[in-house]
Amino acid sequence: MEPNDLTLRPLAGPHELDLFNHLPYVLNEELADDLAQGRRRPEWMWLALRGDRPLARVAWWGRPGSTAPALLDLLDIDDGLPAGDRVDLGERLLRTAMAATLPHGGPAPEYGRYVPPDWRDTPATRQAVQDRMTILERTGARLFVERLRLEWRPETPLPAPSGRLTFAPAPDTEELLSLMTAALTGTLDAHNRADLARMSPRAAAVRHYEEELARYTSPRDWWRVGALPGGEPVGFVLPARNAYNAVIAYIAVLPEHRGNGYVDDLLAEGTRVLAAEGVPRIRASTDLGNSPMAHAFQRAGYVHFEGQITMTWS
Structure with missing residues (x-):
């Protein structure tokens, strides 16, 4: 991929959210409300574009009113790109966005990525997760922890009190x-x-x-x-x-x-x-x-x- 083919930039405003959401992820449905409530800002949301086609994106989340983001939680690359290009592009976009977005002198916010519970068992999903981890590692990050996300649903019987406490x-x-x-x-x-x-x-x-x-x-x-x-x-x-x-x-x-x-x-x-x-x-x-x-x-x-x-x- 030729570097001159690409434009790396933040969103111009909330009106570009459809363009940003061209790349799929489970958080896409929350982004409009996040922007409206101040948990995200257009300048914290970056795209790599070839013409009008998004090839990669990164975005941070923060608390309303904060001047700096608290979490990097979006890093997506077009799965149709060759494997080596995906990692190179992701690294380039992330480095560019970090330099423009994060305060100098302090540690970068941690990165969190939601993954399917069986992500290791499906080759395509495993490769997508590993690509992102490689991109982060190239910028100096390391794996900190893997967590389980759990959910109780109303149709599930409520546990009865044991009376012990x-x-x-x-x-x-x-x-x-x-x-x-x-x-x-x-x-x-x-x-x-x-x-x-x-x-x-x-x-x-x-x-x-x-x-x-x-x-x-x-x-x-x-x-x-x-x-x-x-x-x-x-x-x-x-x-x-x-x-x-x-x-x-x-x-x-x-x-x-x-x-x-x-x-x-x-x-x-x-x-x-x-x-x-x-x-x-x-x-x-x-x-x-x-x-x-x-x-x-x-x-x-x-x-x-x-x-x-x-x-x-x-």
């Missing part, structure tokens, strides 16, 4: 942060473990709370702490609603109570809270390597509908 709305922020700090001991979550490698458990809990949990606009009284009959906390579950779905935002069993199946009680309670709101589905995710949590979701009737590949530059 009592539940109450989550306490004030300081008490919740204390529980979150304690729950980080022995965590299997890759993002938590990365935080603990560079900060104290308390700082990691505060960071998670301030950067994610405190931003949810759904009612805080959905959040639950599970306790033994005598009042001793066992763990907590934080059901919420983000900009797209009802979610199990966070669930944890305190270290001294692990191994007793209490995660099932906590997850069942969080699922019941959201199901009572009449939501069309409940989404959740966990690391591929966190088999205890994955099995708990499976027991509660959650379906593994998708995966997610995460890569980082840090």
Whole structure:
């Protein structure tokens, strides 16, 4: 492919969204609302064009009002291109877009890609995922974690309360942060473990709370702490609603109570809270390597509908 054949540029505005969506991906149906709500900006959405034909695209997502993106979540290349051209074009577009889009001096936002649950089993799908990973690796990124994305649907029977725990709305922020700090001991979550490698458990809990949990606009009284009959906390579950779905935002069993199946009680309670709101589905995710949590979701009737590949530059 001749470099002079191509135009690399950001979108001129929301009116070019149909052009941008010429390349398929599961997020396409969300992009119009993301632009309207300020979660995306045209200058964060880049195309490689030959004439009027999109050959590749990249885009970042951010929180409304933010001056810098928080996540790279679109990287697509025309599957009709030769294999070597796909990777070369993707790298060229990504490098150009990163240089123009990201603040200088700080780490690049992580990359996340949704993939079919059986992506390794289909040669074409496996090649598409590997092409994207190669493009990211050429720019200095590395695989960070693979996650399972899970979904509970209303036709699934609700887990019945076991009676082993009592539940109450989550306490004030300081008490919740204390529980979150304690729950980080022995965590299997890759993002938590990365935080603990560079900060104290308390700082990691505060960071998670301030950067994610405190931003949810759904009612805080959905959040639950599970306790033994005598009042001793066992763990907590934080059901919420983000900009797209009802979610199990966070669930944890305190270290001294692990191994007793209490995660099932906590997850069942969080699922019941959201199901009572009449939501069309409940989404959740966990690391591929966190088999205890994955099995708990499976027991509660959650379906593994998708995966997610995460890569980082840090």
